[in-house]
Structures are given as C-alpha cells and as structure tokens.
C-alpha cells in the first residue's frame with residue numbers, strides 16, 4: 001500500500017513494545033483501530049520482559065522470577081493482536097515532526113504519517129560518574145539484566161552490584177538465581193532508609209514482602225550486603241579487578257571481575273522533546289520531564305505518554321498508563337471509551353505513585369556524590385571528557401545552563417547525546433554554580449535520537465504501515 | 467527589582483557581531499552593555515557550520531573579510547582561546563565544466579583582493595586530495611581560509627568581553643528602544659532601564675523590528691541551514707570543503723567528527739526554533755558518503771540547525787542608521803557572517819569612536835532598501851518567515 005492511502009487511514013503510532021506500549025496497542029485494537037507499533041528490539045516485552053534472543057532452554061520462571069506470569073501474559077496478549085495491528089520490530093524511530101515519523105527499518109528509512117502518538121519509550125539507567133566506571137566489565141544494572149535475559153550470560157564470574165534503587169537487589173537476586181557468583185551488593189543508602197519501606201506495606205504488601213524475601217535470600221546465599229557506601233572506586237587497568245569503597249569511615253576493598261552499577265532509572269524523553277511536548281521539573285526523579293495529565297495527555301494534542309518514558313513508575317504502572325493513554329486517545333477522537341475503566345486505572349496509578357514516593361525514600365539518589373567527583377574521572381564517555389575539563393569550562397565561559405555547558409565542553413555531544421552523562425553533568429553544573437538542579441535546565445534533544453548510518457537511504461516511496 | 471544603567475554604548479544582541487564589537491569598544495575605553503534575549507553566542511554565531519572562509523564571498527565583502535582574516539589567528543591573544551581555529555585551506559569543488567568555469571571567473575574577478583586562489587584540475591585534485599571521490603572535475607583552493615569551532619569562538623568573545631568589563635546582560639530581551647534627547651533609552655526585561663549614547667543593532671535574525679522602529683524597514687528574512695555531524699573518525703579530510711551549486715560543505719574537526727551541511731531546515735511553530743527535515747538530512751548524509759569514500763561506514767550522530775537573518779542581495783546591513791544619529795546596524799549576514807564578524811566588530815567600534823572607518827562598507831548601507839521597502843511584504847520573500855512585528859513591543 002502506498003503512502004497516500006496510509007495518510008488517509010490515519011493510523012495511531014505507538015513507540016515501544018514494552019508493558020506500556022503493549023497495553024496501549026491492545027486497547028486501541030479493542031476499539032477497532034489499527035495502530036502501528038515500532039520497537040528497536042527484535043521481540044516485544046520491553047526492558048523488563050525482554051525475551052531471549054534464541055530459545056535456550058530457560059523457562060519464563062528462570063528469566064522473570066516472580067514476574068513470570070505478567071511477562072507471559074504480555075507476550076501472549078501482544079501475539080494475540082497479530083493481524084489487527086502493524087508491528088515493526090528492530091525499527092528505530094529516529095526523527096519526529098508534525099505528524100510524520102522517520103523510521104529506520106530493514107536497512108532503509110521510511111516516512112510514516114501518523115494520527116495519534118503514544119510514546120512508551122521507557123527508561124535507561126541513571127548514573128553518576130565514579131572512578132573506573134568506564135572500565136570493561138562495568139555494566140549498568142539494566143545492561144547486566146539484558147545480558148542475562150536476552151543472551152543468558154553473566155557480566156563476570158565474581159560480580160559486585162552497586163548503586164541504589166529496587167533494581168539493585170532485583171538484578172543481584174536474578175544473577176544469584178541464575179547461578180552466578182555475586183560477591184556483594186553495595187547500597188549507597190544507609191540501612192535506616194529501608195525502614196521507609198514499612199510505609200509502603202499498606203499500599204503494596206506483596207511487593208514490599210517480595211523485596212524483603214529477595215534480600216533475605218541474597219543473605220542466605222552468602223551475598224554480603226553493605227549499606228551507606230560512598231567514595232566508591234572501581235579498580236583495574238585493562239578491566240575490572242576490584243572495587244573499593246568507604247563505609248562508616250573505613251576503607252573496604254573487594255576483588256571482582258564484573259560490576260553492575262546504577263542509581264535508579266532515567267526516562268527516555270527524546271521523542272517527547274522532538275514532538276514538542278513541554279517539560280517541567282519532577283522532584284521525585286530529579287529531572288525535567290515531559291508534562292502529562294493523569295491520563296497521559298501531553299501539552300501537544302494527539303501526543304500521549306505512558307510508562308517510564310514520562311517518569312519512573314515501574315512496569316505495573318506502565319501497563320496501566322499504556323491502557324489509560326489509549327483510552328484518552330479514543331476519547332479525544334470522539335470514539336467510545338470505557339470511562340469507569342479509565343477511572344480505575346487512574347486510581348491505581350495514583351496509588352503506585354504514592355508507592356514510588358516510598359521507594360524514593362528507601363532508595364535515595366546519592367546527589368551528594370557530586371561533590372566527590374574527581375577531576376580525573378571521565379564524565380562523558382562518548383567524547384572522553386573528564387570532570388575537571390567540565391569544571392574548567394564552567395569557569396572559563398561562565399556558563400550555568402546545561403546546553404551552554406554542552407556547547408563549550410562537548411559533554412552530551414557524542415553518540416549517546418547525553419543519555420548517559422546528562423544526569424551527572426547536570427548535577428555537576430548545579431553544584432559548581434551553586435544552583436538547584438532544576439535551574440540548570442535539560443539537554444535539548446536532536447534527531448537522530450540514536451546514530452544512523454550516513455548511507456541510510458530514504459525508502460523509494462514513503463511507505464505505508466502495512 | 468528595577469535597575470538603571472548608563473553606558474556609552476548599548477549593544478542589542480550578543481552574537482559574534484555584538485560581542486566582538488563590545489570587546490573592541492571596551493578596548494577603546496568605552497563603557498558598554500551587551501544585551502541578549504538568551505545566552506550570548508547561543509544563536510547563529512554559536513551554532514553555525516564553522517566555516518572561516520573568504521573564498522566565494524561577493525567582491526564587495528572582501529575588504530571587510532580580509533580585515534576579519536587578520537583577527538582569526540590572534541584569537542588566543544584576544545579572547546584567551548584559539549577557538550579550534552585551523553587555517554586548513556578552503557577547497558571549493560566543481561562537479562562539472564560549468565561549475566569550473568564559474569570558479570575561474572570568480573578567481574579572475576577577485577584576483578586583486580589577496581586571496582591567492584589556486585585553480586586545480588582533475589589530476590591535481592587526485593594527487594593532492596585523494597580522499598575525494600569521483601564526480602569532481604576540479605576545484606579552487608584558498609590556502610589561507612579554514613574553520614573553527616563556533617560554539618567556543620562566540621561564547622569566548624562574550625566571556626572575554628565580560629572579563630574586559632563589559633556589562634553582559636543575558637536573558638535580557640530588549641523590548642523597546644527610543645531616542646530620548648541626545649541619548650537612547652532601552653527597555654529591557656527585568657525592569658532594566660538603560661540609557662546610552664550609542665546603540666548597536668546586532669540582533670541577528672531579530673534585528674528587523676528595531677530597524678523598522680526607527681523608520682528603516684528592511685527585507686530581512688530567515689534561513690535555517692541544516693547540519694549533520696558524524697561520530698569521530700580517523701582523519702579523512704584535511705581541508706574545509708565547499709561546493710558550487712547544490713552541493714554540500716564539510717569539514718573534519720580536531721576531535722574527528724565530520725560536520726556536513728547543505729540543506730535548509732524548517733522553522734517550528736515558534737519560528738525562532740527550527741529543525742532539520744529528515745529527508746534533507748538524509749540527502750546531506752548520502753551526498754557526503756558518495757563524495758568522500760572514507761565516510762561510507764560512518765554513523766551520523768546528531769543534526770542541528772540555527773536561525774539566521776538573510777537579505778535578498780546576500781549582503782549584510784552594516785553601518786550608521788540613515789534616520790537616527792548614534793544608531794548603528796549590523797545584521798543580515800545571510801549564512802556567511804561567522805568569518806566576517808570579528809572584522810565587523812572592529813568596524814562598528816571605529817564608527818562609534820570616529821564616526822567613520824577606512825574599511826569600505828558603503829555596499830552594506832541600509833539606505834539601499836529605500837526603494838524596495840515599500841514592497842517588502844509583497845515581493846521580497848521577507849514577509850513569510852519574518853517574525854511577526856508585534857505592535858507596542860517596539861516603540862519608535
């Protein structure tokens with residue numbers, strides 16, 4: 001089918017086939033629409049319910065643990081939509097504008113006209129630079145999880161997990177269950193922070209108890225748990241050899257050959273930015289995020305946000321937000337939609353939101369680490385820029401806004417466009433200029449949102465979503 | 467909080483033109499305020515392609531361009547950084563005989579101007595620039611031209627001006643200018659009242675309404691050149707590349723990234739902002755990969771664009787106002803103001819100090835639009851992309 005007829009058909013476009021995108025697709029299909037779903041991955045599921053690349057004998061239970069049922073349900077429900085939607089896996093939506101998207105799929109770029117856009121782009125790990133974080137053998141927590149889920153391999157034979165956030169314990173536990181040797185879990189927060197979880201009990205007892213059980217199993221499995229660690233250094237020359245930290249004024253050091261590191265997650269907001277959505281500061285995530293109402297509507301008509309891409313709330317919230325945003329899309333188009341279902345979803349989302357407040361208190365972001373970032377520590381790995389060079393640029397040019405800092409220091413100019421270094425650069429800039437984190441702004445997004453080959457050809461005819 | 471400030475010269479617009487003028491004026495001992503609606507160097511001057519080239523300019527720009535040419539190698543002394551300025555040479559390629567003939571004509575026309583252009587045939591090109599692929603019949607080489615990092619140069623000029631004692635007021639849009647007796651009164655955001663003996667209108671693509679408010683409408687439109695940058699590569703190209711006709715321009719920066727331009731971006735809903743078109747960027751990328759075999763496996767990592775003021779005759783407006791003593795204009799550089807700006811700054815400073823300059827700038831007089839100003843909206847193409855003039859915003 002050619003481009004002309006597609007534009008007439010006005011297909012909604014969903015970006016991301018994780019929990020949010022899948023539930024959004026399901027709701028739109030149920031209402032009789034035929035959305036186009038694009039996702040970079042070869043299979044649906046998103047980060048959390050990522051599927052193995054090849055069948056390798058592992059069961060869902062092996063892969064997803066207590067969440068196996070949810071994972072299976074999502075994979076199954078998405079498969080059941082086959083024939084009633086269009087699904088482009090391994091497709092990178094690299095540019096977006098005025099109802100048209102540029103999508104790299106099967107080696108060429110296609111232009112797709114859409115009507116209605118659900119961004120369910122998810123999140124990646126948030127990090128602050130520490131000495132040695134760029135050594136081979138250091139992975140983000142999410143990266144470590146992907147290696148395990150999709151490739152069935154571990155990031156080392158003696159692994160330390162470091163950071164903050166629920167993912168820290170989850171990934172450590174998954175590795176232990178998979179038979180890997182987990183040497184220690186280093187939590188940046190003091191043990192006392194975990195008492196906050198008790199406030200979460202009335203909200204989601206099962207989740208809190210599951211977390212406690214995982215922690216207990218880690219201990220039983222011989223994994224050392226350390227709280228309130230700081231001044232962390234990953235040591236090694238060619239690759240990771242050890243990790244050293246300070247705790248209660250004492251120096252500690254542990255040999256290891258793999259490190260999983262992450263300080264909770266950060267939202268993937270590039271497409272929302274390209275779509276023209278307005279952003280506002282979100283205290284819980286310490287980030288400027290695209291604004292959305294309780295239903296997922298953004299400041300741009302016809303553009304909806306669902307899941308971690310608009311603020312970190314986790315997989316269960318993502319499923320609900322995906323469905324909710326689809327109902328909003330239906331409503332905004334004047335199509336029948338289930339208002340009471342929408343209300344239920346919003347109530348659920350509000351409750352999960354309150355629970356995220358609890359988690360944030362139990363797994364606080366160690367913002368104070370920024371004081372200790374050494375001048376010699378790499379801040380931007382794509383452009384190979386050290387913290388000292390960034391500090392010098394801040395002083396020399398007198399900048400206090402993140403895009404200006406990018407201009408004069410190159411941070412965020414490389415292949416990842418600041419997705420990795422942006423959070424750390426913002427913290428450093430805020431600290432150096434004595435400002436609140438929200439005052440330094442955010443890196444504006446530019447297409448292509450991820451690298452594309454220079455020889456990428458435009459598909460001969462703007463092709464239809466078929 | 468209201469604030470009053472009294473200076474010799476108030477400069478509207480902290481692009482490279484405004485900030486280099488500020489630095490030069492400060493050097494002459496004037497008190498100067500440099501105002502920008504955003505951050506200095508964040509518009510055209512800081513986001514351009516970075517070509518520092520005299521070759522290809524209209525002949526009337528060359529004396530001024532030569533003057534700027536003398537400033538570039540002195541950046542380190544002037545602003546404390548070299549701005550990654552590289553005198554690499556600028557090679558302008560011809561795809562066919564007609565293009566080559568145009569290059570030859572240009573070289574002959576400007577022979578007296580000291581650019582030392584060298585015409586190179588197909589074989590010479592093969593020998594000296596073997597990294598250029600097929601489909602090029604010849605070129606014209608300007609050894610003294612080069613390229614620099616606009617982000618550093620423009621921000622560096624403003625930072626140096628601040629260090630030299632210029633009152634740099636960022637995030638301070640000028641909302642109106644009036645002539646008040648023998649002085650100007652500027653209304654700026656943040657309740658700032660500024661009085662000055664001189665005003666320089668170097669507000670780039672936004673300069674039109676200021677000129678108009680003094681009875682000097684100009685056919686200033688906007689262009690949005692579109693850029694692509696690759697991941698860092700091993701050294702591929704040694705010179706700054708230009709092309710005649712519908713070509714591309716390309717340079718490789720110190721760090722290894724190759725910057726390629728050649729298409730126009732489109733404005734967003736807010737015409738101050740623009741974004742490269744996907745097809746346009748792909749076309750630039752494909753053309754670059756075809757022309758430079760060394761780039762065939764490169765990845766494009768980022769696109770950008772910027773807002774630049776453009777004049778129908780491709781020459782800027784530089785010089786004193788015809789209606790208002792003490793007012794100087796300098797805008798409309800039409801995609802080629804980066805190289806020339808440091809020279810323009812010096813010229814503006816001389817105009818303030820001496821009321822004249824030895825550098826010929828008559829061709830850039832705002833007076834040249836007297837006749838056409840009446841039909842600005844109809845035929846010049848200026849109306850469409852121009853910032854809507856908001857009544858009451860600029861008070862004549």
Ligand SMILES: Cc1cc2nc3c(=O)[nH]c(=O)nc-3n(C[C@H](O)[C@H](O)[C@H](O)COP(=O)(O)OP(=O)(O)OC[C@H]3O[C@@H](n4cnc5c(N)ncnc54)[C@H](O)[C@@H]3O)c2cc1C
Nearest residue numbers: 479481483503511514515517640670772799802803804805
């Ligand atoms: C993408 C791109 C590529 C280019 N490539 C090249 C190149 O390779 N070589 C070359 O020589 N030239 C190039 N140019 C052109 C060059 O960048 C410009 O000609 C030059 O920078 C113009 O300088 P300026 O100071 O006039 O304008 P600007 O840098 O735009 O400065 C004007 C300033 O005025 C401020 N301003 C506007 N209104 C107000 C107000 N009301 N109050 C206060 N401040 C205000 C703006 O915020 C802005 O900072 C390119 C331009 C672009 C956009």
